[in-house]
Amino acid sequence: AQKIMLDMDPGIDDAAAIAIALTDPQFDVQLLSTVAGNVGVEKTALNALKLVEFFGVQEQVPVAAGAKMPLLKPYEDASYVHGESGMPGWDFPAVTTQPVAQHAVEAMRETLMQSPNQLTLVITGAFTNVALLFRMYPEVKAKVDRLVVMGGSLTGGNMSSVAEFNIYTDPHAAKIVFEAGLPIVMIGLDVTMKALLSYDNIAKLSDVNESGAMLQALLQHYADNEATGKPMHDVNTLFYLAHPEAFTLTNYWVDVITEGPALGATVADVLGSHHDTTNVAVATDIDVPAFNAWFMSEVATFMK
């Protein structure tokens, strides 16, 4: 199994990613930390607990709550996309467990330092927790083999004409993480807006099992609608870990813009005219039918 740490802001597409990460034996989730993003951090942590309990893995997967707000930029949520709770449409039972007592940054540090092997860090929310982690405890970087992040775009944004939500929410944090000197795979809007989960497949989810019905109910409340389906942004990080061959990656130096009208943009040095090195492998293409087939096959293996 691939040992991973998840840092997220569930969030409806995060929820689908969590469902797969907790269920597919190919993934061994060491820690599920949350951040303020789609909704506030109390809600993202609560949503993480709801999912961990739904899949019955509360003994195995600790949940840690992290940063309440971005490093410098005022916090703006995305409840207009993900609902006030961040996970509307399914009546989860009241949770019986709690996040760990430590702040997510401390929990991440401990998980990494205690791990005999390097771990893969998957980020699908604002980068605040990981930026704080790298600034407070730079020694943990030696325990991270790579980061696979949903964020950014080279081809147009969803918060402005150039900025993607996770980067836009905390651009200063994203800049710290992109410049941390670790291998990064950027799964941005360039591929996640292509790999739509088709409306046909969404309609089938409730026939598969209870988890499929739960995801379908959440997706009905997810205000991210394209002509032929819904973008499952965060799920693509796990699809990448499972099927890297379905992606085209291109290495670039990527700068994060932290001020001005392009705030939150990820700018790739496509011509190589500003940097003689690269810091990010950017996903520039994806096999869309393979994504749909994989997603549906993952749902079919859910334990309930």
Ligand code: BDR
């Ligand atoms: C990203 O923003 C969030 O709303 C989604 O969960 C995803 O992580 C897409 O821009």
Ligand code: CA
């Ligand atoms: Ca997210």
